[in-house]
Amino acid sequence: MTNNEIAQKGQQYLMNTYARYPITPVKGQGSYLWDADGKQYLDFVGGIAVCLLGHSHPELITALTEQGQELWHVSNLYWIKPQVELAEKLVQASGLSKAFFCNSGAEANEAAIKLARKYFYRQGQTGRHDIIVFKESFHGRTLATITATGQSKYQEGFAPLPAGFKYASFNQLDSVEALLDSQTCAVMVEPVQGEGGIKAAHPSFLEGLRKICDREGILLIFDEVQSGMGRTGSLFAYQQYNIQPDLLTLAKGLGGGFPIGAMVANEKASQGFAPGDHASTFGGNPLACAVANKVLDILGQAGFMQQVVENAGYLKQELEKIVDPRIVELRGKGFMLGIEFNCEVKELIEICRQQGLLLLGAGPRVLRLVPPLTVSKDEIDLATITLQRALEKWN
Numbered sequence: 001m002t003n004n005e006i007a008q009k010g011q012q013y014l015m016n017t018y019a020r021y022p023i024t025p026v027k028g029q030g031s032y033l034w035d036a037d038g039k040q041y042l043d044f045v046g047g048i049a050v051c052l053l054g055h056s057h058p059e060l061i062t063a064l065t066e067q068g069q070e071l072w073h074v075s076n077l078y079w080i081k082p083q084v085e086l087a088e089k090l091v092q093a094s095g096l097s098k099a100f101f102c103n104s105g106a107e108a109n110e111a112a113i114k115l116a117r118k119y120f121y122r123q124g125q126t127g128r129h130d131i132i133v134f135k136e137s138f139h140g141r142t143l144a145t146i147t148a149t150g151q152s153k154y155q156e157g158f159a160p161l162p163a164g165f166k167y168a169s170f171n172q173l174d175s176v177e178a179l180l181d182s183q184t185c186a187v188m189v190e191p192v193q194g195e196g197g198i199k200a201a202h203p204s205f206l207e208g209l210r211k212i213c214d215r216e217g218i219l220l221i222f223d224e225v226q227s228g229m230g231r232t233g234s235l236f237a238y239q240q241y242n243i244q245p246d247l248l249t250l251a252k253g254l255g256g257g258f259p260i261g262a263m264v265a266n267e268k269a270s271q272g273f274a275p276g277d278h279a280s281t282f283g284g285n286p287l288a289c290a291v292a293n294k295v296l297d298i299l300g301q302a303g304f305m306q307q308v309v310e311n312a313g314y315l316k317q318e319l320e321k322i323v324d325p326r327i328v329e330l331r332g333k334g335f336m337l338g339i340e341f342n343c344e345v346k347e348l349i350e351i352c353r354q355q356g357l358l359l360l361g362a363g364p365r366v367l368r369l370v371p372p373l374t375v376s377k378d379e380i381d382l383a384t385i386t387l388q389r390a391l392e393k394w395n
């Protein structure tokens, strides 16, 4: 079937929830994708910051197929060996204490929201249920997580929304102070806002949030669904800020393309959950955990993160050389970069796609680059040359 034939069938049978590009990728290898008509693309989208190690990584294929020969699913009625191993790795890497596994970023955040509330409920503080979140944030598409998301476009038409969320301004500590009261149980923040336009928190902002949470005895939740797993040049973005959250949420890159999410908490916050409080049938499934274990092993290999930092620095340096009067700012960390323009970037993304380079937006005016961490310097050169040419064609 051709791209067009597949798209036509898709329009007939699939729920109309996505504005899709008119191609169907059918094969991936490293940083490249091929569509149903055989056209090759350099993929700087990576399944929206998911395919950390590129497509069809041989070690991930082996991890998945070996696990596939042994055991697919048993549920959390039992101990699951790859799940226990993955929890140990995440705990050791994060400096936190206990992990809960689910299947997506939204679910990881739901788990964090529930844990924050239950933690205080267990102490008899039943009125402490409000969570301070941030304008322009993004935390997922479930009812609670669209409410936590500080962008009204994701909430419109879905009222009544769950109560208990208050919206502060990102990078503005006084706006957090102004919202604190005896009902506040947590602050939830992306150390680098992704969907909101690739905006990194100032060090003083995250440090200030840590101090506020300590002073008030409330929990600090970092949503690293997008910024985590090496994306920003350290395993977790918060490690560049030298502070610890109480709760950490992960998904996207954790499974390198296999669906898995995680919520990791420190010892204190973990006390909030007891058997029966939270669950997921598929969460921590053997197949997902086998792949995520391998992802973490590869990220932990000697020199891997240094290479990421070096190549991400090279990408930023090459992007800085691009001169276009419509560019407002180049920003981000590691391989989570955004170029803000003074106009919408939709057409530019389409021109790049036609030229064989896949990019995406982060809001209407920000071009987002989230290539695999394994992207080579040659591929970075190809991407920046293609982008430069696309800019010349874009009126």
Ligand SMILES: Cc1ncc(COP(=O)(O)O)c(C=O)c1O
Pocket (backbone or CB within 6 Å): 103, 104, 105, 106, 107, 109, 138, 139, 140, 141, 190, 194, 195, 223, 224, 225, 226, 227, 251, 252
């Ligand atoms: C920071 C952040 N949190 C949560 C989510 C939701 O993740 P998922 O789509 O896996 O539910 C996303 C997705 O873009 C995200 O970027």
